[in-house]
Amino acid sequence: MGDEVLLSVRGLKTHFETYEGTVQAIDGIDLDIERGQTVGLVGETGCGKSVTALSILRLVPDPPGKIVAGAIRFKGRDLIGLTDAELRGIRGNQISMIFQEPMTALNPAFRIGEQIAESLLRHQAPRLTRAAIEQLEREVEARKEGRRASPVSSGEEWRCSACQAPAVHGDPACAGCGASFRGFFRRLLRPLGLRWERRALRTLEKDPEDLYLALFAYIPGLRGFQRRLERVAHTDVVAALRSVRIPEPDRIAAAYPFELSGGMRQRAMIAMMMACKPDLLIADEPTTALDVTVEAQILELMRELQKSTGTAILLITHDLGIIAENCQAVGVMYAGTLAEFGSAETVFGAPAHPYTHGLLQAIPKIAPGERTRRRRLFIVPGTVPNLLYPPPGCRFHPRCPYADDQCSDEVPLLRELRPGHLVACHHPIGKEGS
């Protein structure tokens, strides 16, 4: 964990043009994420947490949405100036995103393994192509020597009879020595197929986005090279599934999303997003759709993955407990603005913004030993403002117990209260005695 800043968002403004007018969904967000750090983002529904996440990946649907101002610097590059093609190279490779609903975020028409492999093939094409060519050369070599093998089944385990390497179900050639597994007719036609595959893979090595090959990859009989790539990627797919603690990764890779439970789907989703070992993982309410025990497992898993890969996580949630347990730094959002930002201890221990204070007070507590009196739960009075017509000045002032004239006139800027503790408030709690 270095102190190097991985992502820095400055003055981000995302607006949506609607029939009724411009919705200022995000109006000036500053955010810093360091390498390997977990940063939380909390706030009420509709305060712009998800839009912030989508803006970072530049996935805000345009139109109606538009990033009107701000800078998003990722590893020193401004994501706002990048072309679509450059962005596609970053998405899923260096920044990926986990979605709230694992039920709908996986494509129902494809196997889990295929979907994970898609991301790998997209972003690690050169490495996989090289591995595929190597495997192909082994097979050609084995053909020359006349090596043939059939999988020797000893119980559950399959082994190549030529070299004793573990054999994969449905593979035409041994992954270890390249000996051919399949029947007589297949072996007769093999030289033709191999020559075509070699040509295709060589072309892909030079230009991974060759248009003709992208088409041939769908045509039965010509897609041998694609199948070989997929088989090579399969090893990584299984490794990715194993890293998210999915039992029997081989079987799950061949399963369709509808065959899995919600927790398993979310694991598969995480596997898919972590397959390329991104530097930043955006988790948009990853556990909202799951039950509490599964939630704990998923969060534990994310912590572990972070430890082993050093991925930074931007964790978006409305559950303060999750933030307190998992995050080093917290940003509290209110109505499209960042109200407070600081380390988890300071923000939760000594909240400076009245909104944060209110949120923390609104958590129901059951104190052990204390006689439970019928005490009303604290609520933050009022409702979230309509972002079509946000209140002038501080957006929180109509609901704030400490508001005065300055609050309704002047937009409070984010300022440093203590080192590393930023607040956008004219009268922060714990200072000036308010």
Added chain:
Amino acid sequence: MASFFSAFAARHESRLKELRYSWFLFRHNLLAMAGLLLVIFVALVGLFAPLIAPQDPSYATVGGHRVEVWQPNYAEQFESPSAEHWFGTEFFGIDLFSMVVYGARTSFMIGAFVVFPAMLIGVVLGAFAGYFGRGIGETIMRITDIFLSIPALVLAMAIAAVLGRSIVNIMYALIITWWPWYTRIVYGQVLSLREKQFVEAARSVGAGPLRIIFRHITMNSLSPVIVQATSDFGYVVLTAAGLSFIGLGAPVGTAEWGLMINEGAKYMPNYWWSSVFPGVAILVTVLAFNLLGDGLRDILDPRLRR
């Protein structure tokens, strides 16, 4: 070999399970089963026509040349159905049963060569229109509307007038009037699918627009297209027969059901068999495809399952 099959079964376990369940549903749908069996029956008849038919009825143009492989046999003109000629004979003394059997070939060829190209055009355009929406989508859909407004009959007449009377020209006319339906179906599907979260997820792992359209979206929108294509197969056969009946399609002498009805209609009350048997063949084929289409709809519609 056994190991190959077990590996195959293991790899496709879930898909096989779904297929087995679909087959279970389908098997218990009596009408759909009847449709499937009839379609298979007609297809087999067409495929093995030379083996089934006692006589080769073709005396039409082959490869642009008119080939006389028969002599008009006026001695056996208009014989009524008998053990020798099951469906009787027609004006030139040709065995009607043979003609009906060969007609299955013609009908299947027309159906396949119209429905598949129309489907291909329709799906690709519909997917693009639905995914891009706005300018591109609107343009494609308005062009689709224009094509939708062309009546098949009039276009076929025009094409027949310009290019001459042939089955291939009829197929062009039918493709031109048939693809817009598929575009509309796919357009509607894609409009709802493109908002799905898995599309956003695909985008967030760096998939490009072409990949999203053809892999993630189109694959999920194919089932209504398959249903439509199945029943369309029947309608195309019917329309082509209708066009041939009014003298726009197959040239005289082709074993084509619509044309046979037309030629037989002249001698209708007395030599009824020369029209009725091709008519029954059309009826059976179209009905079979409709029943099969309905059955497929029941299977592929998740709301009607379970």
